Amino acid sequence: MSTIIPLADVETDLVERLLDAAFEPERRQRTAYKVRAGTEFLPALSFAALDESDLLAGTIQCWPVALTDPAGRAHPMIMVGPVAVLPALQTRGYGQALMTASLSAIDPRAALPQVLVGDPDYYGRFFGFSSAPTGQWDLPGPFERHRLLCRSANPAVLPPKGFLGPWRG
Numbered sequence: 001m002s003t004i005i006p007l008a009d010v011e012t013d014l015v016e017r018l019l020d021a022a023f024e025p026e027r028r029q030r031t032a033y034k035v036r037a038g039t040e041f042l043p044a045l046s047f048a049a050l051d052e053s054d055l056l057a058g059t060i061q062c063w064p065v066a067l068t069d070p071a072g073r074a075h076p077m078i079m080v081g082p083v084a085v086l087p088a089l090q091t092r093g094y095g096q097a098l099m100t101a102s103l104s105a106i107d108p109r110a111a112l113p114q115v116l117v118g119d120p121d122y123y124g125r126f127f128g129f130s131s132a133p134t135g136q137w138d139l140p141g142p143f144e145r146h147r148l149l150c151r152s153a154n155p156a157v158l159p160p161k162g163f164l165g166p167w168r169g
Helices: 012-023 025-029 031-035 094-104 120-127
Strands: 003-006 047-050 056-068 074-085 114-117 136-138 148-151 161-166
Touching: 003 094, 012 025, 012 056, 012 074, 025 031, 031 074, 031 161, 047 094, 056 094, 056 114, 074 094, 074 161, 094 120, 120 148
Parallel strands: 074 114, 136 161
Antiparallel strands: 003 047, 047 056, 056 074, 056 161, 114 148
């Protein structure tokens, strides 16, 4: 059984080492890093999972981003991820526990749409993410279109076209 704690309670170097182990140091070249460039993670939505020995097993970070529509209007969103679990501990439920903690922490009275780049089968089945609204969205680098996923209480408010990047509000 894992313990979920605020990510802000974990030393930054431990988080970075975990991310390197889960995704390799080249992770910083990924498009998702460009989408959230220059922003700080949202502490209220970012968590760490500890294993039975209280050692760091996984992390999740959420970031302020925006989809800028063709008219130049920025639509704020929450970018979920990376969701990272040490390779030796994957498939033990840490990632699912972290996702549940993060999504449950979003205030339902003013829930911003959540976006991520990930496995559509997994994130769709367990958390309601879909690529349906993102078909004409662009990002600041290469990405697999079917892996750009969004979750929104009201998908009708999402712009059909836009550029996803850091929130500069």
